[in-house]
Amino acid sequence: MPNRRLKIGYFVLEGLNSFATVYYFYYLYFFMQKAFGFGNKANLALAAPVVEAPASTPGPSETISSSRADSGSLHAQPAP
Numbered sequence: 001m002p003n004r005r006l007k008i009g010y011f012v013l014e015g016l017n018s019f020a021t022v023y024y025f026y027y028l029y030f031f032m033q034k035a036f037g038f039g040n041k042a043n044l045a046l047a048a049p050v051v052e053a054p055a056s057t058p059g060p061s062e063t064i065s066s067s068r069a070d071s072g073s074l075h076a077q078p079a080p
Contacts, residue, residue: 025047032038032046 029038029043029046032043038046
């Protein structure tokens with residue numbers, strides 16, 4: 001069963017990676033508060049691009065269908 005042990009190892013590694021990422025960003029916000037005097041609003045402004053940018057990138061199906069010239073259903077129709 002080496003395949004099962006390998007899969008468990010991947011899940012443990014991914015869990016540690018997730019924990020480390022959250023821990024790092026918590027440190028970043030406390031550091032910015034202590035070193036530069038950031039308040040809650042400034043830390044929120046710092047966090048917004050980190051959360052917004054990956055969430056707003058189009059998926060593969062959106063990029064393929066929006067790049068076709070013959071897909072008229074995706075484009076707004078002019079008002080009469």
